[in-house]
Amino acid sequence: MAEEPIIQIKNVHKRFGAVEALRGVSLDVYRGEVVVIIGPSGSGKSTLLRCINRLEEYDEGQIIVDGIPLDSAQNINAVRREVGMVFQSFNLFMHMTALENLILAQQVVRKRSRAEAQEIAYNLLVKVGIPEKANAYPIQLSGGQQQRVAIARALAMNPKIMLFDEPTSALDPEMIKEVLDVMLNLAQEGMTMVVVSHEMGFARAAANRALLMDGGLIIEEAAPDVLFTNPKHERTREFLSKVLH
Amino acid sequence: MDKQPSGSEQIKELVKIPGVEPSARLDPWWWLVVLVIASVALLVLLIPDPYRRIYTFVLDGVYVTIGVTIVAFLFILIVGMIGGLGRLSKNKLIYGFFTLYVEIIRGIPILVQLIWWYYAFPVVIQGIGRALNIQALIGYQANAVAMAILGLVVCYGAYMSEIYRAGIQSIPKGQMEAARSLGMTYFQAMRYVILPQAIRIILPPVGNEFIALLKDSSLVSAVAVADLTRRGREFMAATFQPLPTWIMVALLYLIMTLFSARIVGWIEKKTKFER
Numbered sequence: 001m002a003e004e005p006i007i008q009i010k011n012v013h014k015r016f017g018a019v020e021a022l023r024g025v026s027l028d029v030y031r032g033e034v035v036v037i038i039g040p041s042g043s044g045k046s047t048l049l050r051c052i053n054r055l056e057e058y059d060e061g062q063i064i065v066d067g068i069p070l071d072s073a074q075n076i077n078a079v080r081r082e083v084g085m086v087f088q089s090f091n092l093f094m095h096m097t098a099l100e101n102l103i104l105a106q107q108v109v110r111k112r113s114r115a116e117a118q119e120i121a122y123n124l125l126v127k128v129g130i131p132e133k134a135n136a137y138p139i140q141l142s143g144g145q146q147q148r149v150a151i152a153r154a155l156a157m158n159p160k161i162m163l164f165d166e167p168t169s170a171l172d173p174e175m176i177k178e179v180l181d182v183m184l185n186l187a188q189e190g191m192t193m194v195v196v197s198h199e200m201g202f203a204r205a206a207a208n209r210a211l212l213m214d215g216g217l218i219i220e221e222a223a224p225d226v227l228f229t230n231p232k233h234e235r236t237r238e239f240l241s242k243v244l245h
Numbered sequence: 246m247d248k249q250p251s252g253s254e255q256i257k258e259l260v261k262i263p264g265v266e267p268s269a270r271l272d273p274w275w276w277l278v279v280l281v282i283a284s285v286a287l288l289v290l291l292i293p294d295p296y297r298r299i300y301t302f303v304l305d306g307v308y309v310t311i312g313v314t315i316v317a318f319l320f321i322l323i324v325g326m327i328g329g330l331g332r333l334s335k336n337k338l339i340y341g342f343f344t345l346y347v348e349i350i351r352g353i354p355i356l357v358q359l360i361w362w363y364y365a366f367p368v369v370i371q372g373i374g375r376a377l378n379i380q381a382l383i384g385y386q387a388n389a390v391a392m393a394i395l396g397l398v399v400c401y402g403a404y405m406s407e408i409y410r411a412g413i414q415s416i417p418k419g420q421m422e423a424a425r426s427l428g429m430t431y432f433q434a435m436r437y438v439i440l441p442q443a444i445r446i447i448l449p450p451v452g453n454e455f456i457a458l459l460k461d462s463s464l465v466s467a468v469a470v471a472d473l474t475r476r477g478r479e480f481m482a483a484t485f486q487p488l489p490t491w492i493m494v495a496l497l498y499l500i501m502t503l504f505s506a507r508i509v510g511w512i513e514k515k516t517k518f519e520r
Contacts, residue, residue, distance in 0.1 A: 055422055081428035091423035095442050104437055105427035150423075157427060 004067070006031045006161060006192055007052060012061035014047055014216075021047045022058065023216035029161075034193045036203040036224065039213035040239060045196045048213070049163050052194065053083045066160055081109060084154030088166040090146040092138040098125065098149045099134040102156045110157060117156075124152040128182050144175030151182055162186065164195040198243055200228055212236045272510060278503045285496050295486050299477075299493045306476030307497055313390065313472060314459045317397040321458070322451075324402030329409025330435070343406065350403035355396075356464050362396040363387050363468035393465035401458055408454065412447035413439055445516050452509030456502050463498075473497060 005028035014022040021044045029035055037045045050056040051063060054076045063070045065079045093101050102121035106112045112120070125131045128148040130141075138146055147167060154162060164183065168176045180202045187193055187206035195207070203210050203224040210224040212235070220233045228244070231237050288296040331343030350358070367387040374382025416439050424434035466475035477494040481487050 053426055055426060077428055077430065080426055083426075085423075085426040087419060087423065089417075089419050091417075091419035093420065093423070093438050093442075095445070105424075105429060108433050108437060109428040153423075154427070 003030060005029055006066050007194070008062075008064040009048070009052070010062045010064075012048070012051060012058045012063060014044070014051065014056065014058045021216055022051070024061070025213075025216070025218055026061075027211070027218065029192065029194060031160075031192055032190045033209065034187045034191075034195065034207045036207040036210045037194065037196045037213055038198055038203075038210065038239070038243070039219075043213040044216040045213045046165050049165050049194060049196050052161075052163055053080050053085055055085075081157060082159055083161045083163060084157060084159035085163045086147070086150050086154055086165065086167045088169050090138070090143070090150045090170070092146055092150055092153070094138050097135045097137055098130070098141070101138075101149060102153050105153070106156050120156055121152075124155055125149070127155075128152045129178070142175060143171045144178045147171065147175075147179045148182055151179070151186075155186075161192045161194070164193065164197060166196050168197060168199060200224075200244065204228070212239060214239070272507065274503075274510075275507055278500065278507060281496060281499050281503060285493070285500065288493070288496075295484065295489045296493060299480055299486075299490055302480045303473055303476040303494060303497065306471055306473035307501075309390075309471055310459070310462055310473040311501070313394055313397070313465060313470065314455075314462045317394045317401070317462070318455055318458055320394070320398040321401045321405050321454070324398055325405025325409045326440075328402055328406025329413060332406055332410045333413060347403045347406055350400055355400050355461060356467060358400050359393060359396040359464055359468050362399075363389060363392045366392070389469040393468055393470045396468075397458065397462065397465070401454065401461075405451070405454060408447050408450045409443070412443035415446055416442050448513050448516060449509070452506075452513065455509065456505050459502055459505060460498065 007027070007029040009025060009027040012022050012025045013020065023044075025044070025048055027035075027048075037048070039045045047056055051058050052065065054063075054070050066082055068075050068079050070076055070079060092098075093104065096104065099118070099121050102124060103114070103117045106117035106120065107114065110117075122131060122134060125134055128151060130145055130148055133141060133145060133149070138149070141149065151162075151167075167183070168179050171179065176199070180199060183193070183195070183202060184206050193206075195202070197203070207224045209221060210227040211218050212220045212227065212231075212233070214235055220227060220231060220236045222231070227236065228240060231240060285300070289300050290297075328343050328346065331339050332347065334340045334343070353361075364387075367385055370382050370385045374380070374385065413435075420438055420442070421434055424438040425431070429437070462472060463474040466472050466478065471479075473494060477490050481490045484490070
């Protein structure tokens with residue numbers, strides 16, 4: 001591919017004290033690609049994701065997002081403006097309504113007018129299917145609704161890339177689908193996405209590539225169908241046998 | 246088809262106690278405030294000698310007590326916020342400075358601190374003035390009220406720093422991460438996301454600090470400030486009537502503290518939100 005990758009991760013190492021969470025990870029993600037990362041807990045998959053918008057500092061290596069190297073405070077904020085993130089625990093601002101959650105960063109970071117931010121926010125709530133909850137506080141929403149608001153909040157910044165850190169792991173089973181549908185929709189619109197998740201259905205339907213991480217390394221990388229049904233590595237097979245019932 | 250109640254309406258339905266409108270219930274402790282005010286009024290009206298004389302004599306002291314307390318408290322809220330953020334700073338110098346401040350201040354009795362600012366601090370200023378030959382500093386005289394407020398702010402600011410620190414730390418880490426991931430700077434995230442939530446959590450201890458400050462402000466009577474306590478002592482010295490004097494002074498303090506406690510309780514109720 002002649003095109004420059006929108007995310008370039010080069011030989012990244014990350015240590016938490018004596019534990020080495022990432023042991024030299026390299027990964028390129030291209031514009032419009034959807035990459036799903038699976039792996040056991042403690043494999044470093046969330047850490048890798050959090051390095052991309054520098055919520056986690058890395059000790060060695062280099063990450064370049066949309067041509068901007070993550071090396072100065074100024075650059076980090078510039079990258080964060082272009083990279084949306086969705087968390088396992090939603091992290092909606094508890095003292096604000098759904099609509100206010102979507103408006104805040106638009107005004108503070110993007111410097112949009114209140115009226116403009118409000119219109120964008122409302123349209124995004126329509127897009128994720130809960131405009132009637134615009135004035136509800138997070139505590140009044142179900143987990144699935146909270147996560148959809150969180151996705152809309154990230155989208156309000158018009159990100160070029162969306163990172164999902166186990167977006168459905170904290171949800172009741174009957175709410176997982178409503179969140180995955182929003183994500184699927186987003187993937188079909190051509191959003192560049194890096195998703196840490198064990199939702200095989202989503203990976204098969206939307207992902208260009210699936211990766212298995214273990215022990216701070218990328219063990220195997222393939223198209224989702226290939227990785228899930230016919231993995232090359234013993235470690236991948238062993239992991240999948242525990243996840244797929 | 247029946248209209249489905251929204252989530253918020255459902256929650257309101259659940260918490261409603263049958264027959265009792267939450268807003269209609271008056272906090273019964275308001276009656277205690279009324280009772281104390283009534284007893285002062287009765288003493289002043291029915292036994293004018295000495296209570297009416299005491300009341301008129303110490304009234305300007307009440308204003309001084311209220312003024313010193315409110316002005317000091319406004320500065321304490323600011324110092325506490327700066328101190329609390331400083332205690333959470335990753336910068337070792339800033340962290341060290343504010344930790345040292347908190348540790349030193351908490352280790353010295355407040356009365357000693359007040360005396361220090363009024364009597365000892367000016368000597369330091371005058372000494373610096375002599376060393377540098379600056380006339381304005383050599384002739385420096387401490388203003389009693391200003392030094393009293395400074396002393397209260399420095400002392401209570403240290404305790405308030407710890408309240409702010411605990412409040413900020415009680416907000417889940419994910420809130421800061423979500424704000425930062427949207428491109429907000431640390432200070433924007435603090436201002437719009439963390440502090441608004443932390444302040445609601447620290448409101449009860451902050452309210453308690455206000456009431457404690459109101460009472461501790463009586464210590465400024467030791468450094469030449471004519472507050473309620475000092476006016477009481479002056480009246481006692483002039484008339485040798487300790488019992489009625491200190492009954493009146495105590496009741497006046499009680500009105501102020503009980504009233505403040507009710508206000509704090511009311512604000513707490515108004516700003517309460519579910520997490």
